[in-house]
Amino acid sequence: MLKYSVKRILGMIPLLFVISLIAFMFVHLIPGDPARLIAGTDATIEEIENIREKYGLDQPLYKQYMDYMGNLFQGDLGQSIVTGRPVLDMLVERFGPTLRLTLASMAWALLFGLLIGVISAVKRNKWPDHLSMFFAVSGVSIPSFWLGLMMIQLFSVQLGWFPTGGIGGIETYILPSFTLGAGVAAIIARFTRSSLMDVLKEDYIRTGRSKGLTEFKVINRHAVRNALIPVVTMSGLQFGFLLSGSIITETIFSWPGLGRLLINSITARDYPVIQSEILLFSLEFLLINLLVDLLYGFLNPKIRYEEGS
């Protein structure tokens, strides 16, 4: 297990290097002079020169990258062009709301996804299965921006049950987390169904039934527990997608998180913020994938056994 973990962690280093390079190159990839882009359209030549000097854009590229990495390790992500505040402070401030929204969405997704998946597998090819799977395909096909807006229209405008947007008490979490979690719930449901159906074919399930266990015990004690191993790892991967998938949901519900900050920064051409967000989102995604891989290795006896032998 240790060997496997070390191998996986070491394997990430080149990827981290390339991602840092991409995030660094971001401003240089945009057509035009980076200093002019940062300074804005109505900047004077003098202002552009100042920016060039301030951001070290007059230095050779390799030197700029070294400086960028040096600053990165010291936690200096530069300053926002729009607000003038340190980018790191802005990201820290926005991270909490995004994480809380993602966790709430994951809770919905797991609750509905597992329930629908288990019902579907147990009642295979009967009407509950067909109905559940229709919901699951619908869940992956429904545009989250449409679902969110329609829920605002029904539950906030018509019924007045929940606020239309913003962050506050628990009631502000319901609609955004449901919108964000719907797609993932559908994916978890489909995955649980196929995983459970595979387990239900195993010999030990037949043994359980033949020794007179109730169907509930067979499903609950033996089948679901074994079927959950791949589902847990897949749900972990979905968590990584959710963190970045919140871009649209945060925009609809005026949620003060990282996703909305990214869209606002793109609209305002606030390049230092966009650059740092790209770096942060991909780092989060990679780290979650790594954790999921390690968790899979831990949960799956086959990998443990291979290492042991």
Place this chain on the structure above:
Amino acid sequence: MAEAATRKEEEQEKKVTPFQQFWKSFKKQKVSFAAGVFLLLLFIVAAIGPFIAPYGPQEYDYDNLLSGPSWQHLAGTDDFGRDIFSRILHGAWISLSVGLSSVFIGALLGTILGIISGYFGKWVDSAIMRVMDVLLAFPGMLLAIGIIAILGPGLFNVVMAVAIFSVPVFARIIRSSTLAIKSTLYVEATQSIGSSHFRVIMKHIFPGTVSTLIVYFTMRIGSAILIAAGLSFLGLGADPSTPEWGAMLSNGRDYLNNAPHVTFFPGLAIFLTVLAFNLLGDGLRDALDPKIRD
């Protein structure tokens, strides 16, 4: 007599082409079949939409601003009094072509890279797959937004963004199919009689990957349409005045309180189209996967 009948049956069985076998299996899946018919009709509507639409996409009716569905305007009108139903018909072509073209470019590049990677192996494989790993290290939507931030907003750039993030998905799948086909006896035999790499790839490897390609192609169109509409919704895609479904839906956000139909109908069009592609993809997978078919 019985022998003759058996022989006749065997002969008939032999005559069944792979396509006939697929068609027989696909027809049994009623929901997927219905989704296929729906999409066929949608393509026809997309092609003739501008001719059958009751109004033009930019035809203003200032007497009917934000009016609800009626016989005069089946899906109501927007803030400029434009007929939403007509705009959906006009926009069908845009949404379908954005979805199809982006996945086509992604699939084409991904297939070429996947086959090269799987067939030649060694450092070629490592080099290509590491680049694909880097692309996969970015969550899809973020990659698309990053590309748009570099290229600038617009429908063409949306197509490019969605295409780029589809490349690694196809490359990985086609690579694993290629590896499986490459190790079969008939490919080894072809190589041993001195066939060129190009011939082996075009005659044996590529045809073997086609069924996988068809399934993933269909399934990816749905997500491509969703992401493209999402980008337009965020104001990074189509110009707000274009009858693109995502942009139309975004326009309706400000009128959610008094005119929800402006948002409802374009969203419904996106939902039904993506749903149909996903259902068709599921059906094609089941019909083309020999394990399930047998």
